Structure formats: structure tokens, C-alpha cells
Amino acid sequence: MQTSFTLAQLADPGIAASNEILRKCVHCGFCTATCPTYVLLGDERDSPRGRIYLIKQMLEGGQDATEETVRHVDRCLSCLSCMTTCPSSVNYMHLVDHARAHIEETYKRPLMDRLLRNVLARVLPNPGLFRFSLRLAKVGKLFAFMLPKKLKAMVALAPASLPPASDVDRPQVFKAGGERRMRVAMLTGCAQRVLDPEINAATIRLLTRHGCEVVVAQGAGCCGALTHHMGKEDDAHAKAKANIAAWTAELEGEGLDAVVINASGCGTTVKDYGFMLRSDPAWADRAAKIGALTRDITEVMHDLGLKPVAGLPAVTVAYHSACSLQHGQKITALPKQLLSQAGFTVKDVPEAHLCCGSAGTYNLLQPELSAQLRDRKVKNIASTNADAVAAGNIGCLVQISSGLNQPVLHTVQLLDWATGGPAPKSLAGKTAITS
Known part of the structure; x- marks a missing residue:
């Protein structure tokens, strides 16, 4: 892709990095086939290629972000599936992160949107405040019918009870x-x-x-x-x-x-x-x-070498590959190999490349799209007929469990059990077959 940033613009490290990323894009469109929002919406502007054009126009022109650009960048999950698909190694992650910083600096969001984002930025990274907010959400559920759409989605995701602090x-x-x-x-x-x-x-x-x-x-x-x-x-x-x-x-x-x-x-x-x-x-x-x-x-x-001591647990596990692990860190086979070594029967989930819709704060800020992706993911997981689901990211665990009846566990909980640790509470009825 040709760019026309000025020398003054390129003196900015962020612009210089984005320029290099933009110039790698060859407009092939391979990314559209694996982009969750394009799969759902069919709008070019909600594909990586479309967003790249919008970001290029915004940055190259030195413009403040427009409502259109913000809307389509906001819909991006940062699942990075496009980076796995891209034959030109376009680092979309760094580009969209730069775009978001530019949006934050130049675009004045509607008041309620600003307040919601500021609350999330303050509360979620603070365990004490987050725990307190989840307790308040119990009360909020009683009045959910009165809440705005996004707040209603936030309250719905809050668990019925919280485990004690560890x-x-x-x-x-x-x-x-x-x-x-x-x-x-x-x-x-x-x-x-x-x-x-x-x-x-x-x-x-x-x-x-x-x-x-x-x-x-x-x-x-x-x-x-x-x-x-x-x-x-x-x-x-x-x-x-x-x-x-x-x-x-x-x-x-x-x-x-x-x-x-x-x-x-x-x-x-x-x-x-x-x-x-x-x-x-x-x-x-x-x-x-x-x-x-x-x-x-x-x-x-993997480097330490797993040492199962409990033998073969009588559990079939559907492995959900978190986007940040498979696309962000390029770790795909390793978790499944470890689960298999531990004695579990591991099943792949259809459409494993598509995001579950959690994506950090995405399920709170884009509840409708997030729910569609969750329902699609849950349907694919259910098709495996597995006893439990394993994943390596807390956001995925919360998102998937909100729409699925089977136990949803972190991979380490299963590996811990198989190597001598306690059985996860949600699998208490599944007794390991000792060797």
C-alpha cells in the first residue's frame, strides 16, 4: 500500500511504525475470511482491510477521528485472526493500537460512552473495586429492565456469587x-x-x-x-x-x-x-x-515436562483456543498436547479461529456483537459433546460459561488435577482412573 506521510509526520515514532505496517498491506483481502465482525456483518469497513483504509486516511491526513472511523475501529475485537491469515505479515495489532490512541486523543465520545469507558478503566484493573462493583451488580440485576443496553449487558455478565479472595x-x-x-x-x-x-x-x-x-x-x-x-x-x-x-x-x-x-x-x-x-x-x-x-x-x-500421577481422568475436553494465545502468541498445539499427555481426551472446536466475543472489555462495550459471537462459539463447542471445556484466558472462560452448561475450566486446573492436585469443583463427580 502506498503512503504519503510527510517527513514531519514520520518524525513521530508512532506514525513511523504505522507507516511501515501500512506499506506491507497488499489489499489481498485474505483477512476478511477470518475476521469475526466481517463474518457477522459483511461490511468491508468492519474487516481488517477496511479498517486499515480508514486508519490510513485518519493518520495520513493528520485528522481528528470521525464518528465513522471510531464506530468501525470500536467494533474490532483485536482478536488478531487477521495476522494469522495475512500472507504479508502486516502487524495489525500495532496499527489498531495506534489508531485507538489517536481516537482517545482526538475524538470526544458521547457523555455516557466516556463515563462507561472511564469507569471500566478504573474498576477492572483494581481487584478491590472490581469485587465491590460485582456485589453492586447483584442489586442491579433486580432493576435490569430499567438500565441502558450496555449497563444491562454488564449486569447480566456478573456472576451470581464470588469466591473468597485468595x-x-x-x-x-x-x-x-x-x-x-x-x-x-x-x-x-x-x-x-x-x-x-x-x-x-x-x-x-x-x-x-x-x-x-x-x-x-x-x-x-x-x-x-x-x-x-x-x-x-x-x-x-x-x-x-x-x-x-x-x-x-x-x-x-x-x-x-x-x-x-x-x-x-x-x-x-x-x-x-x-x-x-x-x-x-x-x-x-x-x-x-x-x-x-x-x-x-x-x-x-512443556519445558519442565509434565508428570501425570493420577492416570487417565475419565473426561473428554473441548479445547477452546483463546485468540490472544493462538493469534497473539502463536501458541496453538502446545496446550492440547499437554492435556493429552495428562490423559484427557481432547477435541477440537469447529471454527476455532473465530473469537468467542470476550476480547477484554468488548463484551461490555459491544454487547450485541459479543453475544452473537458467544452463541456461535457455544454452539460449536456443544457439537463436540465434550464433558468440559478448557481455555487459557479468563475472559474466554467467563464469556463461554455465560452461555454453556458444561464446566468451563482453565487448562492449568486440569493439568494440576492430573498431576496430583485437587479435582476442580465443577468436575467433582468425575473420578480419575488411577494407574
Whole structure:
């Protein structure tokens, strides 16, 4: 694609990076076949290729974002399926993130939209506020018929009850069981800590059982993904720097072999810290180092070597491949291999490349499209006749479970069970066949 940015525009690092991305696009349209919103809506402007044209026009002209551009960029899930499909290696992720930052800077949204986004940006990354808001949502359900459409969707997604907060999420060190083979820092996350703290507990049990010392570092918190994808760059960068400082202190202290992430949406963002902070001389090198050190939990378990001790659990698992894992991190076969090694019968889900509609805050900001994608995903999962669903991202787990009766679990919960941990509560009736 030809571009015509001026030399003055190209002096801006964001414009320079977007220019390189735009020039790689050859207009082939392969991305349209795998874009969830184009599959649903059939509108070229709701495809990656169409959005690329809108973003090019906005950035190249130095224009404030228009309502049309905002509408179609907002509909993008950032599922990154287009990047898997693209034969020209167009980094759509960096382009759409730049567009969102430009929109945040130049476009004045309607008042209710601004308020909603600001509330989400403040509440979701803060476990205390998030827990409090979910308790309020119980009351909100009584008056759901009176609420605006988006607020009604938010209240509907709130769980009926919340598990108690877990002690594992506070800063501390979990010693390796037996000989220490690795020392890793684990991101405990924000929303996941509230919605399902057992995921972190299962991750720690799994890692320590396999010889890892696990550090929950002082000062580490939200990865910044939620606000980053809302275009709030300053907030996202502040959160990234807090994590980088916390993990660098551990790296330079007793050392780290990896930063382990068990929420793939967070993992995609943390692995990209080097790019996010590339123009900040005080942070660029440290950000790149932390990004290179970051690994999904399945990558670490593959290196450690899974040691099943419970034999073959009598459970068939439908594996849902989170977009941020398969498209963002290019991790596809590994989780299924580990589940198979653990003794589970693993089934693929039809249309596995299509997003479930969670996508960070997407199911809150675009509830109608999100619900359509969820229903499509749930129908495909149901067709497998599996006993349970496994996935590697908390957003997917919440989204899918809102429309499915089968147990929906994090991959690590199943791996923990198969290697000597407790059976997940939702599978309490399924007894493992001991070897």
C-alpha cells in the first residue's frame, strides 16, 4: 500500500511504525475470511482491510477521528485472526493500537460512552473495586429492565456469587517442591483474581510440584492490556512500568528464568512491552528484556515436562483456543498436547479461529456483537459433546460459561488435577482412573 506521510509526520515514532505496517498491506483481502465482525456483518469497513483504509486516511491526513472511523475501529475485537491469515505479515495489532490512541486523543465520545469507558478503566484493573462493583451488580440485576443496553449487558455478565479472595495473590515466594529447577515470577492479574482465584492457586501448585520456585513480586499488578486496548496509553504504560520495575528487581536480585502468565490476553501484552516502551530511553531496554523473558504457562510446563500421577481422568475436553494465545502468541498445539499427555481426551472446536466475543472489555462495550459471537462459539463447542471445556484466558472462560452448561475450566486446573492436585469443583463427580 502506498503512503504519503510527510517527513514531519514520520518524525513521530508512532506514525513511523504505522507507516511501515501500512506499506506491507497488499489489499489481498485474505483477512476478511477470518475476521469475526466481517463474518457477522459483511461490511468491508468492519474487516481488517477496511479498517486499515480508514486508519490510513485518519493518520495520513493528520485528522481528528470521525464518528465513522471510531464506530468501525470500536467494533474490532483485536482478536488478531487477521495476522494469522495475512500472507504479508502486516502487524495489525500495532496499527489498531495506534489508531485507538489517536481516537482517545482526538475524538470526544458521547457523555455516557466516556463515563462507561472511564469507569471500566478504573474498576477492572483494581481487584478491590472490581469485587465491590460485582456485589453492586447483584442489586442491579433486580432493576435490569430499567438500565441502558450496555449497563444491562454488564449486569447480566456478573456472576451470581464470588469466591473468597485468595492468599496466594499477595507478594510472597512459593518454594519449589524438591530440587529447584527454575525460578519464575507469576503475574497474578486483576480481574482473574476476583472471578476465579483458583486459577492462580492451581498454577502455583502445578509449578512448584514440577520444581519451580514461584515469586509473586512486590509492586506487580495489572498488565495494562485493558486500558491499552481502550487507547489510554499513559495509564497502560504506567502499569507496564510498575511490572517491569517489580520483575527487574527480582531478575537482578535472586534471578528469574521466566515471567509466567496464565491469562493469555495479559501474556500477549507483556510480551509486547518492548514495543510499547520502545521510545522511552529510560525503560526501553528493561521492557524488551522483560518481554523476552515472558512465557505462557503452557510454554513453561512443556519445558519442565509434565508428570501425570493420577492416570487417565475419565473426561473428554473441548479445547477452546483463546485468540490472544493462538493469534497473539502463536501458541496453538502446545496446550492440547499437554492435556493429552495428562490423559484427557481432547477435541477440537469447529471454527476455532473465530473469537468467542470476550476480547477484554468488548463484551461490555459491544454487547450485541459479543453475544452473537458467544452463541456461535457455544454452539460449536456443544457439537463436540465434550464433558468440559478448557481455555487459557479468563475472559474466554467467563464469556463461554455465560452461555454453556458444561464446566468451563482453565487448562492449568486440569493439568494440576492430573498431576496430583485437587479435582476442580465443577468436575467433582468425575473420578480419575488411577494407574
